[in-house]
Amino acid sequence: MTTPQLYEELNYVNHSREKRLYYANLVLANPNLFTNLLDILFKTDDKISCKAAWVLEFTCKENLYLIxxxxxxxxxxxxxxxxxxxxxxxxxxxxxxxxxxxxxxxxxxxxxxxxxxxxxxxxxxxxxxxxxxxxxxxxxxxxxxxxxxxxxxxxxxxxxxxxxxxxxxxxxxxxxxxxxxxxxxx
Incomplete structure (x- = not known):
């Protein structure tokens, strides 16, 4: 999955624990997405960066070593x-x-x-x-x-x-x- 594809997927993330965990598990299963997630997080004026931050937090909670x-x-x-x-x-x-x-x-x-x-x-x-x-x-x-x-x-x-x-x-x-x-x- 490319950064633009992950960006599109993050549109479906909301405040629910279920959605955050779903996308965190996606990153955990595909650690190569970690860089893409960080790239989106650091698009700091974009509201999707917040969704990337939520997923990143859940990902790090499950496996801090990925960072x-x-x-x-x-x-x-x-x-x-x-x-x-x-x-x-x-x-x-x-x-x-x-x-x-x-x-x-x-x-x-x-x-x-x-x-x-x-x-x-x-x-x-x-x-x-x-x-x-x-x-x-x-x-x-x-x-x-x-x-x-x-x-x-x-x-x-x-x-x-x-x-x-x-x-x-x-x-x-x-x-x-x-x-x-x-x-x-x-």
């Missing part, structure tokens, strides 16, 4: 994603990567996620935290930053400042996640 050969491309371009429905899945994929990197089990992500990749993810997550993003993107970002802060002495003070500053102006969901992170930072 490994594409980490350079993903981390180089993820900051371009700006439509709200696409931002949340990108933040979630960053959280998947951070969780795998700090997993107690040895895995491919630990070997493939370079310092440069991690720095770009950290930068994106801080951007999400200080910009006008929806709560889900911020929640995934604060957890990702918490994990990456284990190896970087400057992340925790910055994260703590942002969480404390924004705590009273955010939603209940943000406050709940921020409270857990702040408790871990003490």
């Amino acid at each position: 490994i050969p594409h980490l350079d491309y993903f981390t180089k371009n993820m900051h371009k994603v700006h439509l709200d429905p696409a931002v949340r899945p990108v933040a979630k994929i960053c959280e998947y990567l951070a969780n795998a990197f700090y997993s107690k089990e040895n895995n491919e992500v630990k070997h493939a996620l370079t310092l440069t990749h991690r720095e770009k993810i950290i930068e994106l997550c801080f951007d999400y935290m200080i910009s006008d993003q929806k709560v889900a993107a911020k929640a995934y970002s604060m957890h990702t930053l918490f994990l990456f802060g284990k190896d970087s002495d400057w992340i925790y003070p910055e994260l703590k400042t942002i969480l404390q500053r924004d705590f009273h102006h955010q939603s209940a969901a943000f406050k709940a996640r921020a409270k857990r992170i702040l408790k871990k930072l003490k």
